[in-house]
Amino acid sequence: MTAVLLSVHVLAAIVVVGPVTMATSMFPRYARAALAGDGSPTPVALLHRVSRVYAVLAVAVPFFGLATAVAMGVLGDAWLIASLVLTAAAAALLGLGILPAQATVVAALAGELRPGVERTARILPMTSGVFAVLWAVVVVLMIVRPGSTTGV
Template sequence: MTKLLLSLHVLAAIVAVGPVTVAASMFPPAARRAHEDGTGAGTLRLLHRICRVYSGIGVAVPALGVATGAAMGVLGDAWLTTSIALTTAAAAVLVAFVLPRQDELLEELAERGGVERRNTARLAMFTGVFNLLWATVTVLMVVRPGSTTGA
């Protein structure tokens, strides 16, 4: 059962978190270019929708992760506790900063036909923090410092 849970956890992370990471990273530069061509707003709406939909699906990642950790008997290990905290932080950054800023830029583009560079830079910073948190969680999942379950 542990191998099945771990496989589902990894697949959920790839399928759900991967698209959010890529779409969120593509959004700021696409927003800067949006006024230059007629398809910019459509591209931004698509990227934002990918972020929203796949972040909802991404709830499966920590749920399966906790189930896997329980099956492996490692829920109290420091590397897993740290990963859970970082995952919570990444979700908070996404919900509190990335998605709302994307909404704001879409509104700004609709109202003015373009966006201010400082707004896209701020979104890029929050997106970078989100991506860095997920990268750190991924490394912790692979390395598992201090783990006695093997590497």
């Protein structure tokens, strides 16, 4: 059963977290171009939609990760706790920072008056980069599992 849970967890991470990370990383470039009048708002809206939909689907990743940790008996291991904290930080950054900022830019491109949209668009590359780095650290922790008796 552990192998099945771990497989679903890893597949969900690849299929769901990968696309949301890529969409959030690509969004600032297209947003900047569209806000400057050098690009279409269509890819911006599409990337925001991908970010929103995959953010919801990404809940499956920690769910199956926790189920795998229980099955493996590693729920109290430091590497897992650190991964959970970083995952929660990434989720908070996405839900409270990136997605609302993207929505502001999309609304501004649709013609709604949004004060501060340029500032919002300027900080999106940084927040998206931090989001990607958080996931990269989680992946490394999942592979290396420092201090684990079942690790390398």
